[in-house]
Amino acid sequence: MHDGMPVVVTVREIIDETPTIRTIRFDHPFSIRPGQFCMVWAPGVDEIPMGYSSPDTITVQRVGEATAALTSLAVGDRLGIRGPFGNGFSPEGRLLAIAGGVGVAPLYPLAAAGVVETFILGARTAEELTFATPLAALADLRIATDDGTAGYHGFVTGIIDEEIDLSSYDTICVCGPEMMMKGILDRLDAAGIAGRGQFSLHRYMKCGVGVCGSCSIDPDGLRVCKDGPVFTGDQILNSEFGVYSRDASGRKKRP
Amino acid sequence: MHDGMPVVVTVREIIDETPTIRTIRFDHPFSIRPGQFCMVWAPGVDEIPMGYSSPDTITVQRVGEATAALTSLAVGDRLGIRGPFGNGFSPEGRLLAIAGGVGVAPLYPLAAAGVVETFILGARTAEELTFATPLAALADLRIATDDGTAGYHGFVTGIIDEEIDLSSYDTICVCGPEMMMKGILDRLDAAGIAGRGQFSLHRYMKCGVGVCGSCSIDPDGLRVCKDGPVFTGDQILNSEFGVYSRDASGRKKRP
Amino acid sequence: MITLQKGPVHIGGITLHNHLILAAGVLGTTGASLGRMLRLGAGGVVTKSIGPEPKAGHSGPCLIPLNGGLLNAMGLPNPSRDYLDEITHLRDEPVIISIFGGTPEEFGEVASWFADTAVGFELNLSCPHAEGYGAAIGADPAIVRACTEEVAAYGIPTWVKLTPNVTDIGVIGRAAEEGGASAIVAVNTVRGMRISIDLRRPVLGNRFGGISGPMIFPIALRCVYDLYDACSLPIIGCGGVSSAEDVIEMMMAGASAVQIGSAVYDDIAIFEQIAASLYADDGLAADEIVGCAHA
Amino acid sequence: MITLQKGPVHIGGITLHNHLILAAGVLGTTGASLGRMLRLGAGGVVTKSIGPEPKAGHSGPCLIPLNGGLLNAMGLPNPSRDYLDEITHLRDEPVIISIFGGTPEEFGEVASWFADTAVGFELNLSCPHAEGYGAAIGADPAIVRACTEEVAAYGIPTWVKLTPNVTDIGVIGRAAEEGGASAIVAVNTVRGMRISIDLRRPVLGNRFGGISGPMIFPIALRCVYDLYDACSLPIIGCGGVSSAEDVIEMMMAGASAVQIGSAVYDDIAIFEQIAASLYADDGLAADEIVGCAHA
Ligand SMILES: Cc1cc2nc3c(=O)[nH]c(=O)nc-3n(C[C@H](O)[C@H](O)[C@H](O)COP(=O)(O)OP(=O)(O)OC[C@H]3O[C@@H](n4cnc5c(N)ncnc54)[C@H](O)[C@@H]3O)c2cc1C
Ligand SMILES: Cc1cc2nc3c(=O)[nH]c(=O)nc-3n(C[C@H](O)[C@H](O)[C@H](O)COP(=O)(O)OP(=O)(O)OC[C@H]3O[C@@H](n4cnc5c(N)ncnc54)[C@H](O)[C@@H]3O)c2cc1C
Ligand SMILES: Cc1cc2nc3c(=O)[nH]c(=O)nc-3n(C[C@H](O)[C@H](O)[C@H](O)COP(=O)(O)O)c2cc1C
Ligand SMILES: Cc1cc2nc3c(=O)[nH]c(=O)nc-3n(C[C@H](O)[C@H](O)[C@H](O)COP(=O)(O)O)c2cc1C
Ligand code: FES
């Protein structure tokens, strides 16, 4: 066991991505693999998991107290970072990335590394699309919005069904709302290539380092923070994934 | 701070050197510099400092409870060793070694390394001479006994005065009773070469690692266990050396 | 190195696969996680501590690795009665239900939920960082005795887990013994905290927490040694165990078995790792070494 | 990193060269050794604890380095009244006399020997491993108060050093305050032990001992933090301090100065080392950070 005290960083830049999503740039880059995450300490509020959207940024969607604190930070404010944690993605061969909403954050470093061939980016509505401009320069970008305000009108699974030959990709990296990810896993499974899918999961995390057990998933007890957050499709077939998760107390809830 | 638990060794051989001195060989060699010492744990009795007489031996004179326990050990018995500790000798150029009694123990590894030109070995009486046979093969050995039963009749300082040109040696390594060592320091000092003397001191030791302070010497507070046990003559000129020492409680006593 | 005989272990009324038990609150939030640890070689597992009401726990940070240990203040998050569902599929396994509460009655209430199915209970009288719970209770011999009696009344083996954060742990151990405990687990985490000097505030959301891992091993060992003299119950040593040597050392101090928590941080396969060097066909019976350092 | 202003420090009635004090019993057997530590940058030094009678201490082993700490049971060796001679040449230096005893009267007796010359006393109410002395006394608020009163009566600054091995250190701190202490030193060593598994016996001659060094830093920090809330006396933090960051962290918890003991094991020049990064011309006044983590 080695010193894992939070590294205190100073906010150097704040970028409004969408009305609810902001990117926060620190004065300190971390040495990350795409898909790894950190535990972000909003002092006096809480510590929550966040994917790295680059070595020195996180990209936060405001959903509750801690994310509200983070999206209210100003340049010069300080916060604590523990990480990088988790396994990250294992890109290989032709790579398709599929992001829903703020799920684009941990996938962005893959695209920035130039390894993504096709990037499907989904959001509720046009103004919630995140990183669309840089992504267009980094990959063959396909956009889907639920309300049709940009790109394909519908869910990302719709684009896939209509435009994409999943089996032509060696690796399919996915992050987004669990029901979206489940839809993709079902399609990969149907095509017999669940193992090519790499899904970045979200579960309630307290320690982030594989000790407390709060992020364990059924039925194998895999820890999302340490054994994940990225799992291959065959690891999570027939699991709680897409069916339920647990809250801070450990009680089950629908996804 | 790193694990410094005693290494438990098994006695492999016991050699009767004299009626009161025994060499104890372990099943485990230590990586030593000549003149270093260890803290020897006689289980249930005490832990006391002992010079290494070789990488896997100590040579113990029975003087009290702990040394009685050590000299009563049988082959197969176990004891604990912490060490090696201390600085050891720094041999350079022509080397004269001067030992009184069991003080030969820490000097023997120097001779075994072949760096001693002249070795003066003193004891009370012939049968108390330790390591005389091997030393005769390793160096120009001169013997002195207080009672004249072997070699020169008198103290080692007598041999020095009559037979030795101290200033022809670059290094003079000394270990033995403090009054003997003091006599040699006085002669080196008179010759203006106190700095060539390297004296292995004995002081009451509890921790052996430079923390407790029980082995500190006046007036500079040097720790015999850590800054020593070997000091050059000029380090201990005008010190408590040869004047007094302290007992286990820290009270002063004559040497 | 001394090795031990393999085979089932009977201690404090519970039969374990071996001497190495997963400590409470570590990878014990779900039944699936406990099942995984059993598959990974744990001789028995203790659940997350379950209380009378669901709790979300303290706000974060909740756990910080230190050099040589972990500092945590989880705040006893638990699903309360819902936990029953987690462990139904582990009915035949040595799963020990850890219970906490604010009063003897609360301990009894939680125990009642599990009384039909549990192979044993462990009373967490020792969590040092949950307001109104834990150490406040675990430092008072009368309350320790009352809580133990309340749960022991169900006739199921009842282990009592003690805090090291008391002046005299022997007194508390004797109170548990008088209350009808079948074994003592020693110890829970040691009180501690760290401050982020850059942010000028305690690094845990709860400010204070408990220290576990190798840095508390000599403290835990001393508690086990003291309890071996003070009580006649079997003792399960807990605190910083991370190697087969540590297990032997705990046993020599007086432990009949050990619990292992923080060591999963470095290696989730720690149970198999330790067992690989701890057990041998020509190993000793544990009896031969338990408490031998008292001779 | 935060830095502090250089310059003399006034705390608990004593003026120190800086905030870094040599802890009791470490390199404090002789006056010469204390003098060396002052030359090596200590802002003040505390002597070996002096008792009513000379003591040779426990038989060895007396001190064992561990990973991240030291385990010791010296057994309070001391020359008793003879110690007066050790420190006459340090009359103008901040040398604090550490005292232990078995009763308030014994504390008073030892204090009387030094009352003419001492700049301050520190009461060792906390040594966890001397039978009849130390922790037995330091865990009882009434005795702590009585010992403090006895020594404070000499009108010389009286620091009281506490043991962490109690259920509630705040209660003990308040007792010292009521007894007239001018500062609190927190903490002494943490109870612990180790066993040699090859020899099947405790590794210390005294079996039990006290742990010091980095492994107790989070424990000591917590005690300082608790005492800052419980008492209004200045606090001197002690336990595992080995870097300038540790000093700052202790101060943020509530310490006005620190004591350093075990860190001399790795480097006898530790005081200069720490001072080199702790102090700067544009440093803060310590007041600005003492206790700031309580905000
Ligand atoms: C590995 C991982 C990476 C993530 N990456 C990002 C990211 O890059 N950008 C982003 O905006 N969000 C990310 N999240 C989600 C983010 O952690 C939650 O939105 C955040 O914790 C909500 O906290 P809150 O206090 O604002 O909301 P709350 O009101 O406390 O909770 C809202 C919901 O967020 C989830 N949540 C709350 N606390 C936690 C927690 N400690 N651990 C996990 N989930 C929690 C729960 O589902 C909860 O119902 C990630 C989550 C995980 C597990
Ligand atoms: C660096 C060093 C190297 C030594 N090397 C050897 C050696 O190679 N062979 C050898 O026979 N002796 C050696 N000694 C001396 C040896 O340590 C003592 O003879 C031994 O400690 C006596 O212990 P005892 O219990 O038998 O006697 P006791 O009756 O306890 O004491 C007899 C005398 O031994 C000295 N002594 C006792 N305990 C200690 C202690 N803890 N530390 C230092 N001195 C003590 C005191 O002067 C005491 O008056 C060495 C001492 C030192 C400091
Ligand atoms: C993250 C974490 C959570 C814990 N939760 C509990 C708990 O719920 N109940 C309990 O009795 N002990 C709990 N403990 C204490 C452990 O069971 C154990 O007593 C302690 O960690 C010392 O053992 P170790 O050093 O092997 O970890 C917890 C410890 C940790 C690290
Ligand atoms: C070898 C040794 C001897 C000690 N002797 C004393 C003593 O005589 N009186 C006392 O009050 N504390 C004594 N202590 C405790 C220290 O003063 C200090 O409280 C403790 O070591 C924690 O600080 P550290 O981690 O900086 O060493 C001793 C500690 C050590 C390691
Ligand atoms: S968050 Fe603690 S194990 Fe994953």
Ligand code: FES
């Ligand atoms: S024996 Fe402890 S300092 Fe030398």
